[in-house]
Structures are given as C-alpha cells and as structure tokens.
Amino acid sequence: MAYAEDINKTIEELGGAFNEFKKTNDDRLTTLEKGDALDGLVEGKLKAINDKLSELEKLKGQFEELETKANRPGSTFGGKQQNAEYEKAFDQFVRKGKTDQIDELKTKAMQTGNDEDGGYAVPEQLDRQIIDFGRDQVVMRSVCSSQTLSTPDLKKLRKDGRATSGWVGETSPRPNTDTSQLKPITTHWGEIYANPEATQTMLDDAFFNVQQFLLNDIGEEFSEQEEAAFTNGDGNLKPVGLFAYPRTTQSDDVREFGKLQYLDTATAKLEADDLLKLLYALKRKYRTGARWMMNSTSVGQVRLMKDNDGNYLWSPGLQAGEPSRLLGYSLTENEQVDDIAAKKAPISFGNFKRAYLILDRIGTRVLRDPYTNKPFVSFYTTKRVGNMLLDSNAVKVLQIKGG
Structure with a gap:
C-alpha cells in the first residue's frame, strides 16, 4: 500500500x-x-x-x-476509448486556432462539433475528467447523488399522497381506497463558465500539456461556483441549492414536497440535546447512510460537547478508511453553510444521496479568443449543470433560536 x-x-x-x-x-x-x-x-x-x-x-x-x-485499475470511461483523431484536432484548435480538422470530423459525424457560438466540444475523456475533478473538489458532489446526461430531458416522477389500504373479512365488501398520484420533479439547469488564459508562447511549447492546463484552470473555477450553487443557489441562471429550498417546522406526514423541515434549538445556544433532537427527527429509513453537514467553525464547537454521561459526542476516525463521527454518524464540512448564529441554519443531518441529485450535461464547450486580451489567448469555456430535489424528507435542518 x-x-x-x-x-x-x-x-x-x-x-x-x-x-x-x-x-x-x-x-x-x-x-x-x-x-x-x-x-x-x-x-x-x-x-x-x-x-x-x-x-x-x-x-x-x-x-x-x-x-x-x-490502487484503482485503469478506466476507459465506460469502455469507450478516446477518439485519438478528435483529440489531435482539438489540440490543434487550442494551440493554433486551426478548425479545419474538427470541422471535417464534424462533417463526417465522427465527433460532436461546434455550438451556435463557434465553440467546440472538448474531447470526451477531458469532459469526464472535468466532471471527476468536481467530484473530488466539491463537497456537495461527494455526498449527493449525481448523473451524467447527453440531453437535458431527464424525467423523474414522485408520488403525491399515498395509497390507502385496510383489513376486510372474506365476504366483506371491498371499499374504494385512495390512490397516490405521480407528479414530475422539477429540474433546474444553469450554464457555468470559466475563462482561463495562456500565452501563445506556452501554447507553442510541444511539452505544454494543453488538456491538463484546461482541466486544472477550468476545474478550479467550476468547483468554486458549483459548491456555492449546490449549497445555496437561488435558481436564477443556476441550480437551486439544497438549503435554498423553503423550510417549515411541519413534520413529514403533513409537509408538502419541496419543503425541508427545520427544528429550532431550545435556546439561543447550541446544546448537545439539540443535535440528538435533530438526529431522531430523521426517520429511521433515512438514517442508514445519513451524515452531518456543517462548516469547520461549527465542527470546532461540537467537538467540545459531551453527553449526560460525560462522553464526547465527536470522535476521530482512528482506523484507515474510518471517518470521524458525531453521535455515531460521519460528518462532512461545507464552508458554504451558515455559521452558528441567531436565526441561522448551521447544521443539517440526513441522507443527502436520497435527497438531492446533481446533473451534468456532457458537452463542455470551448471558444478560443486570441484578440480580446493580447498577448494572452483566452478560452471561454461553458458547461451545463443542474439539480433535482429527490426527497425533501431525507434531510433535516437545525436552526438557532433567535435572540
């Protein structure tokens, strides 16, 4: 090892x-x-x-x-080998601005080509590496579900209401029962962009790794924007963040889909009992795979807490592969989450994979611009990402009582 x-x-x-x-x-x-x-x-x-x-x-x-x-074996991304011919053509486009090879491949329908604004799709392997980079860097990607699509037309249905049933005798009449209705889940899409720059001298260097340059610069920019959007995004030209959905104190049996349940702390100060109350507000079926989420400042505060027997609520993972735990459940730090303060919601607990789906549209596009900021060559790069709220019962939020 x-x-x-x-x-x-x-x-x-x-x-x-x-x-x-x-x-x-x-x-x-x-x-x-x-x-x-x-x-x-x-x-x-x-x-x-x-x-x-x-x-x-x-x-x-x-x-x-x-x-x-x-220790991970090599992958060809689902068994598809990278189209070396398109990769070579894309390299010439980035380095020299030559588009004849890409246009020829597009004409032959061998590879996805240009969009309406003249940009070109990055090679498939680089596209997937950009998505993988985000999974490593974006906390929300690491704990939520994700799906990669070739079109924006993903359809998922949810049950609205529940079917009723009952007990009857062998010869008793069978009364009609209520049936649940299937309703579509709303998808929210947004286009994210980055604009990395390089000098022509760098691009002319045969040892300069063009795809690695794009991956690093684009990946960093996309990751920062995605973390904020998937956590608190308002849905205006971007996804709706998980914690931007409306919240109410109503319990699961009466709360309408699309609203998260929040619990107030007992006082204006966070106590151990508040964490226990939040944990058990989540139904048992969601607690398998559940975790805590808070920022690093809040983690520092909960480390100080003890239960009524004097045991610390937080414990470090002292074996390889074993995470640190809070009340027996793993903990994820997300710096986009609120600090502990009156009327803020700094702590959540739930099964994030069952609650929230992150969507990636294959087809990251690059538009080469050698004119706007000479002597730099800019690469205006865009990518479509989206989200769905799958189950608003799967995550609970703790709110600090107002002073």
Whole structure:
C-alpha cells in the first residue's frame, strides 16, 4: 500500500491530538465549574489543538484518497476509448486556432462539433475528467447523488399522497381506497463558465500539456461556483441549492414536497440535546447512510460537547478508511453553510444521496479568443449543470433560536 505508512502515522498523531484536546477541555470545564476565571492561554491552546485536529483529519482523508487512486485499475470511461483523431484536432484548435480538422470530423459525424457560438466540444475523456475533478473538489458532489446526461430531458416522477389500504373479512365488501398520484420533479439547469488564459508562447511549447492546463484552470473555477450553487443557489441562471429550498417546522406526514423541515434549538445556544433532537427527527429509513453537514467553525464547537454521561459526542476516525463521527454518524464540512448564529441554519443531518441529485450535461464547450486580451489567448469555456430535489424528507435542518 503506497500510502499506508503515511495514513498510520497521521492516525497516530490524530489520536494523540484528541487525547490532548480532551484533557485540555476537561481542565477548562473543571475550572468553570469551580467558578474560577479561565486563563486566556487555555482557550488559545484549546483552539490550537482544535485546528490541529481539523488539519490531521484533512490530511488523513487526502492520504486515503491517494491510496484509493493508486490502487484503482485503469478506466476507459465506460469502455469507450478516446477518439485519438478528435483529440489531435482539438489540440490543434487550442494551440493554433486551426478548425479545419474538427470541422471535417464534424462533417463526417465522427465527433460532436461546434455550438451556435463557434465553440467546440472538448474531447470526451477531458469532459469526464472535468466532471471527476468536481467530484473530488466539491463537497456537495461527494455526498449527493449525481448523473451524467447527453440531453437535458431527464424525467423523474414522485408520488403525491399515498395509497390507502385496510383489513376486510372474506365476504366483506371491498371499499374504494385512495390512490397516490405521480407528479414530475422539477429540474433546474444553469450554464457555468470559466475563462482561463495562456500565452501563445506556452501554447507553442510541444511539452505544454494543453488538456491538463484546461482541466486544472477550468476545474478550479467550476468547483468554486458549483459548491456555492449546490449549497445555496437561488435558481436564477443556476441550480437551486439544497438549503435554498423553503423550510417549515411541519413534520413529514403533513409537509408538502419541496419543503425541508427545520427544528429550532431550545435556546439561543447550541446544546448537545439539540443535535440528538435533530438526529431522531430523521426517520429511521433515512438514517442508514445519513451524515452531518456543517462548516469547520461549527465542527470546532461540537467537538467540545459531551453527553449526560460525560462522553464526547465527536470522535476521530482512528482506523484507515474510518471517518470521524458525531453521535455515531460521519460528518462532512461545507464552508458554504451558515455559521452558528441567531436565526441561522448551521447544521443539517440526513441522507443527502436520497435527497438531492446533481446533473451534468456532457458537452463542455470551448471558444478560443486570441484578440480580446493580447498577448494572452483566452478560452471561454461553458458547461451545463443542474439539480433535482429527490426527497425533501431525507434531510433535516437545525436552526438557532433567535435572540
């Protein structure tokens, strides 16, 4: 195992840091219980250890991801070998602006070609690498369901209402029962763009990897925009983020589809009981595969919490492949989520794969522009992404009570 030693070393450091964290926090709590004033150095030390725990968690995850990739067999993306002829033609388009080879291939219908604005589709392998890059970089992609499409015409139906049933005797009349209706789920699409630039000198260099350049620059830009959109997007020229859907306190049996249930904290301060209440508000059938989501500041706060028996609610993953857990469930950090503050919704718990679907349209397009910002060559790149809310019962949200 290429990274086994690094993983084990990080786990050892993580365990040691957590023991130090518990001792320091226990001493802090003892001081508070005695009514003594806290030494500012203690608070500073606790924050430093908390930050170290976050860094070690992230490092462990990175090593585990590298280990997984190192052991992953090669893939040809569903068994389709990359069209080398189109890849060569695309390379000439990016480097020199030559379009004759791509146009010829398009005429022969060997590869998807230009769009209405004159841009050209990137090679299929690069297109899929851009999508895969997003799965590695965008938290929402890593925990939600995703699907890649060649057209925007995905149709999914949901049940509205439920069929009724009952018990009858052998010769009793069979009364009519209510039946559920099937209704389509709304899809929200948006077009995301990036505009990476390179000098012509770079493009003329035979050792300059054109596709890697596009992948890195486009992937980074797309990832930042996607994280914000899939979390809180308002649906205006972009997907509707999971936490942008309307929220209500109504329970699952009366709440209409498309609204998330939220629970208020008991007071203006987050307590351990609030987390337990949120966990059990999620029906049992969703709790298999469920996880917490909050930002790193909130993670630092919940690490301090204990149950009524004095046990910490949060525990680090001290085995390879084992995530850190909060009340027995894994935890995902998303910096787009609210901080802990009055009337904000900083914490959610649910089965995100059952709740939210991310859609990718195959056909990332590139328009080459050597004129607007000389001596740089710009590559205006667009890609269509969308979303569906699959099940609004699958995620619950905790809201901090207003002061």
